[in-house]
Amino acid sequence: MKEYFDGNTSALLLLGCPKLPVQTSVALYLSKKLRDKDIDVMIAGTDAAINLLKVADPDGHYIDNCINLDRCIEDVAEKRVSFDLTFVFVHNDANISYAATVNKLMNTKLFLIIFGENTKELVQSVDFECDKIIAATTHNPVPLKNKIDRLME
Amino acid sequence: MSCIEKMDHEILLANSSFKEAKEFIKKNFKEVYYVDPGYKLFDIYMIGISDIPIAVDEDYLVFPYTKPCHGTFVLKIKGDEELSKLKSK
Numbered sequence: 466m467k468e469y470f471d472g473n474t475s476a477l478l479l480l481g482c483p484k485l486p487v488q489t490s491v492a493l494y495l496s497k498k499l500r501d502k503d504i505d506v507m508i509a510g511t512d513a514a515i516n517l518l519k520v521a522d523p524d525g526h527y528i529d530n531c532i533n534l535d536r537c538i539e540d541v542a543e544k545r546v547s548f549d550l551t552f553v554f555v556h557n558d559a560n561i562s563y564a565a566t567v568n569k570l571m572n573t574k575l576f577l578i579i580f581g582e583n584t585k586e587l588v589q590s591v592d593f594e595c596d597k598i599i600a601a602t603t604h605n606p607v608p609l610k611n612k613i614d615r616l617m618e
Numbered sequence: 619m620s621c622i623e624k625m626d627h628e629i630l631l632a633n634s635s636f637k638e639a640k641e642f643i644k645k646n647f648k649e650v651y652y653v654d655p656g657y658k659l660f661d662i663y664m665i666g667i668s669d670i671p672i673a674v675d676e677d678y679l680v681f682p683y684t685k686p687c688h689g690t691f692v693l694k695i696k697g698d699e700e701l702s703k704l705k706s707k
Contacts, residue, residue, distance in 0.1 A: 481686050534686060535662075538665065542656035558635040558637075558689060559686050560686065562655075563684070565667040566656060566666065570656045593667075
């Protein structure tokens with residue numbers, strides 16, 4: 466997996482509903498790890514999900530560019546933007562649909578970060594090509610952090 | 619809020635999975651067209667797993683509408699010019 470982080474220059478982090486606390490923490494952490502590898506990071510999410518990031522990182526130490534989720538889908542569908550890597554945060558069925566959509570619209574290396582209480586069911590519903598980072602956690606970000614570390618190092 | 623939510627609409631199914639919404643449309647409507655994710659309908663770009671169903675019911679369109687926090691809804695909205703666009707696809 467390490468090779469994916471050594472030649473690519475852009476990444477999209479597509480956030481799901483911010484209901485589960487681990488999402489914001491892991492998104493900040495992953496954004497920082499990608500930036501450390503000179504990868505430009507765009508983060509897409511609902512207004513609430515983006516505001517959680519911006520309030521947690523007001524000086525932009527870990528995040529650069531954020532965009533509303535609907536606007537991001539529009540830009541991707543209209544081929545205005547494309548990303549080498551895409552990470553989709555998944556803890557419900559709707560997030561799977563968003564992942565399938567960007568997978569169809571872009572030629573990108575797709576990773577699903579699957580977490581929450583229904584990881585088994587969510588994994589079973591994925592029928593498209595992607596890599597999965599899975600941890601059945603809702604509050605504690607460390608299991609996902611450790612898996613991201615292993616993926617990138 | 620998307621413009622589509624401000625349009626006059628009826629919710630036929632709420633807070634479902636995409637698969638449930640797809641089955642609902644296939645089961646309850648005869649004239650069904652299929653589009654790819656990203657197809658533009660009104661002001662939205664459709665979200666879903668391949669072959670997204672859109673049913674035509676007289677002057678209305680019936681289709682799945684996915685929101686990240688609330689799952690997938692099946693909406694019924696007057697089709698207007700979207701009807702001919704869909705049929706000519």
